[in-house]
Amino acid sequence: MTKKFINPIEATEIVKSSIKKRRAKDSRLRLYGRIAIGMATCFLFFMFFSIFTKGYPGFFQYYVTLDIKFDRERIDPKEDLSDTSLYEGEASKTVNESLFSIINPQGRKAKKEARKIVSSGKDIRIAKLVKNDPSLFGTVTKVKFALDDDIDSFLRGYINRDTPESERRISDNVIAYVDKLSEENRISYEFSDYILQGSASGNPEMAGIKGAFFGSILTLSVCLLIAFPLGIATAVYLEEIAKKNKITEIIEVNINNLAAVPSVVFGIMGLAIFISIFGMPRSIPLVGGMVLALMTLPTIIISSRAAIRAVPPSVRDAAYGIGASKLQVIFHHVIPLAMPGMLTGTIIGMAQALGETAPLLMIGMVAFIVDIPNSVVDPGTVLPVQIFMWADFAERMFIQKTSAAIIVLLGFLIAMNALAVYLRKKLERRW
Amino acid sequence: MNSKKNDLKSLELTVGDVFSKNARLKARNVNVFYGENKAIDNVTIDIGSKEVISFIGPSGCGKSTFLRCFNRMNDTIVSCIIQGEITIDEENIYDKKIDVVPLRARIGMVFQKPNPFPKSIYDNVAYGPRIHGLSENKEHLDNIVEESLKRAGLWQEVSDRLSSPGTGLSGGQQQRLCIARAIAVSPEVILMDEPCSALDPIATAKIEELIHELGNEYSIVIVTHSMQQAARVSKRTAYFHLGKLIEVGKTKEIFTRPQHNQTEAYISGKIG
Numbered sequence: 001m002t003k004k005f006i007n008p009i010e011a012t013e014i015v016k017s018s019i020k021k022r023r024a025k026d027s028r029l030r031l032y033g034r035i036a037i038g039m040a041t042c043f044l045f046f047m048f049f050s051i052f053t054k055g056y057p058g059f060f061q062y063y064v065t066l067d068i069k070f071d072r073e074r075i076d077p078k079e080d081l082s083d084t085s086l087y088e089g090e091a092s093k094t095v096n097e098s099l100f101s102i103i104n105p106q107g108r109k110a111k112k113e114a115r116k117i118v119s120s121g122k123d124i125r126i127a128k129l130v131k132n133d134p135s136l137f138g139t140v141t142k143v144k145f146a147l148d149d150d151i152d153s154f155l156r157g158y159i160n161r162d163t164p165e166s167e168r169r170i171s172d173n174v175i176a177y178v179d180k181l182s183e184e185n186r187i188s189y190e191f192s193d194y195i196l197q198g199s200a201s202g203n204p205e206m207a208g209i210k211g212a213f214f215g216s217i218l219t220l221s222v223c224l225l226i227a228f229p230l231g232i233a234t235a236v237y238l239e240e241i242a243k244k245n246k247i248t249e250i251i252e253v254n255i256n257n258l259a260a261v262p263s264v265v266f267g268i269m270g271l272a273i274f275i276s277i278f279g280m281p282r283s284i285p286l287v288g289g290m291v292l293a294l295m296t297l298p299t300i301i302i303s304s305r306a307a308i309r310a311v312p313p314s315v316r317d318a319a320y321g322i323g324a325s326k327l328q329v330i331f332h333h334v335i336p337l338a339m340p341g342m343l344t345g346t347i348i349g350m351a352q353a354l355g356e357t358a359p360l361l362m363i364g365m366v367a368f369i370v371d372i373p374n375s376v377v378d379p380g381t382v383l384p385v386q387i388f389m390w391a392d393f394a395e396r397m398f399i400q401k402t403s404a405a406i407i408v409l410l411g412f413l414i415a416m417n418a419l420a421v422y423l424r425k426k427l428e429r430r431w
Numbered sequence: 432m433n434s435k436k437n438d439l440k441s442l443e444l445t446v447g448d449v450f451s452k453n454a455r456l457k458a459r460n461v462n463v464f465y466g467e468n469k470a471i472d473n474v475t476i477d478i479g480s481k482e483v484i485s486f487i488g489p490s491g492c493g494k495s496t497f498l499r500c501f502n503r504m505n506d507t508i509v510s511c512i513i514q515g516e517i518t519i520d521e522e523n524i525y526d527k528k529i530d531v532v533p534l535r536a537r538i539g540m541v542f543q544k545p546n547p548f549p550k551s552i553y554d555n556v557a558y559g560p561r562i563h564g565l566s567e568n569k570e571h572l573d574n575i576v577e578e579s580l581k582r583a584g585l586w587q588e589v590s591d592r593l594s595s596p597g598t599g600l601s602g603g604q605q606q607r608l609c610i611a612r613a614i615a616v617s618p619e620v621i622l623m624d625e626p627c628s629a630l631d632p633i634a635t636a637k638i639e640e641l642i643h644e645l646g647n648e649y650s651i652v653i654v655t656h657s658m659q660q661a662a663r664v665s666k667r668t669a670y671f672h673l674g675k676l677i678e679v680g681k682t683k684e685i686f687t688r689p690q691h692n693q694t695e696a697y698i699s700g701k702i703g
Binding site: 320 | 509534539544547548558559562
């Protein structure tokens with residue numbers, strides 16, 4: 001006879017004996033979860049710690065304070081503060097004279113070396129100062145100038161004064177001059193006014209991310225303006241209007257595949273279509289934005305469709321039941337209810353686009369552009385490409401600048417995500 | 432209109448009087464298919480003006496499907512095919528010329544689960560009049576909302592919080608809000624698909640009372656699982672079984688002297 005039922009007392013015993021095993025399984029699973037989260041947190045912490053400690057010094061640099069005699073005849077010979085007049089003036093010479101009066105270089109070679117101590121942007125700085133405040137003319141005022149990147153690296157301790165002269169980038173003479181300037185308390189370590197306000201530059205001490213920052217904003221704006229409406233319209237059409245047949249199925253599969261296409265392919269496509277066929281200029285945020293829009297479209301479409309599918313059917317029934325047309329159901333109920341989800345997808349897409357380098361290299365946004373782009377058709381670059389370029393430069397100072405730019409990029413990203421969270425919270429129905 | 436012969440064909444199946452003297456909705460030989468599946472088999476019935484009629488029957492008998500034919504809610508289901516004729520005031524609602532939007536304004540619907548919009552109480556009721564352009568101005572709209580809520584017996588409970596969310600109300604209140612939303616567009620017929628199945632007895636009693644009152648002004652078709660409810664609210668009752676309309680008659684007669692043995696079996700609890 002087969003045993004059909006276990007009697008209750010036996011059953012209780014069996015359950016009791018198995019409970020220990022179950023508990024152990026339970027706690028083991030919990031432990032795995034904790035280890036996983038702990039590791040993820042650690043990695044995140046190390047990443048942020050390393051970026052921050054490396055990048056933080058990038059926001060600072062060494063300056064030298066010099067007494068500048070603002071002689072109008074020398075600095076602004078035409079006395080009209082125009083660019084040509086200031087260009088023809090002898091601003092650099094004035095700065096050098098002030099420097100020489102402190103360090104006293106002897107001979108041509110020494111003088112040549114001494115001139116390099118102060119960054120080559122000194123004449124621009126003088127021009128800026130007098131343009132802002134012409135009353136400086138005729139006075140002797142203390143002005144801060146950025147030090148050359150080699151001197152900066154030396155002061156940070158990256159160049160050792162004990163290595164033989166022939167093996168380091170700055171000579172004994174220059175070290176002596178810097179020591180002299182230090183003795184007079186003329187050298188200071190301050191928040192850099194180039195990193196945030198400067199643009200691409202061959203001189204590391206003058207390089208900044210302003211151009212790339214605005215390039216990123218313009219590119220992302222174009223990307224958003226194209227991808228968001230297009231993505232949502234596609235999602236709404238596919239989910240709500242299109243009949244389910246072979247064609248929509250094919251479109252669906254292709255959209256999903258498009259999401260997995262390497263981004264550089266979109267760059268090649270942009271190059272082939274926008275630049276080669278339509279003849280658009282290279283390096284402009286408009287083309288960059290269009291390429292990135294193509295790249296982010298699948299992400300937006302997929303997440304928007306998921307958001308639309310999550311709208312409860314009862315709401316649709318209610319609206320149809322009262323006589324709303326399809327369009328009214330879509331615009332009054334489906335889109336507002338799906339909007340938070342659609343926004344989340346859009347922000348994920350935008351964040352992807354913000355960090356994208358490869359497709360923009362293809363369309364020439366890697367060009368060295370000093371001017372800050374004012375519109376979407378001005379040549380420009382974007383933050384990740386700027387980081388990519390700086391990481392490639394040999395000068396020591398670019399390492400810190402690269403990390404600083406990464407911090408700015410991360411800040412940009414966090415700000416965007418914060419905005420998304422805020423918008424989502426605001427749009428999400430409280431009920 | 433269909434020939435007498437066709438009518439008789441369905442009468443062979445249906446016991447009782449399917450016709451009504453002042454019929455508002457007429458269904459003639461209606462068949463509904465879900466793909467290959469026949470959900471409704473040759474049903475003929477009249478729904479009178481200002482009459483409360485209830486559809487009863489075991490689960491899956493097709494009574495909800497049939498109800499949704501009257502305002503063409505089955506249109507949204509791709510595989511659903513409807514044959515036969517349903518007329519409102521002698522106009523075939525499945526005619527190609529008929530637009531479902533005004534049709535659904537004439538034939539309102541209340542669903543099984545209360546489904547207020549995630550909007551304020553006011554906006555819930557005002558939505559219908561707004562999309563159909565029924566109100567001339569804000570004041571008029573206010574009046575419509577107030578009147579609808581009063582008719583739905585909800586005004587006293589919500590008059591001081593019209594701007595609070597409709598979904599924050601209790602289940603019974605939500606269902607009455609849905610009824611108010613349906614009557615705000617001044618329909619002729621209200622279809623109710625098991626309106627009390629998600630509600631507790633007290634809320635149910637309120638809705639039933641409301642249906643009773645509304646029956647004086649609207650034609651109401653109510654699908655219900657509760658035979659007591661059918662007995663309480665409706666004047667006529669139709670019994671469905673496996674997609675067929677088995678018996679129609681005065682509620683009293685159906686519950687006291689059912690003619691068809693299947694009806695009797697269901698009412699006495701033997702099937703269903």
